[in-house]
Amino acid sequence: MVEELSSLARWECPPVSKRTFSLEHRRRVTDAGCWEWTGYVNPHVGYGMYRTETHNLYVHRMAYEELVGPIPEGLVLHHTCENRICFNPAHLEPITRSDHIKKHPEVSRWTD
Ligand SMILES: [Zn+2]
DSSP states (O other), X not given: OHHHHHHHHHHHSOOOOHHHXXXXXXXXXXXXXXXXXXXXXXXXXXOBEEEOSSOEEEHHHHHHXXXXXXOOTTEEEEETTOOTTBOOGGGEEEEEHHHHHHHOGGGTTOOO
């Protein structure tokens, strides 16, 4: 698919944008290879938040879109490392919402 090819191309040549710049500067790399967000964390969902002039974005979703490509419609990002403040795209797996709820039955109220 065209979509997949463009995602691969992005991997090889990640865009150096203002957003990725500030992501790198708020990143703590752990022994497990997680990219932990050192900025603001939403206390309700436990995800790192990235603030722009107009929006509060989930850091892991933004990082994925910046570094990999658009998240397919209707899919959510699952942290394979179980570390919710991690935004390493290699630890993020796009899966369906219902699969995500199966993986985390205790947090089925999450919207993302
Ligand atoms: Zn991780």
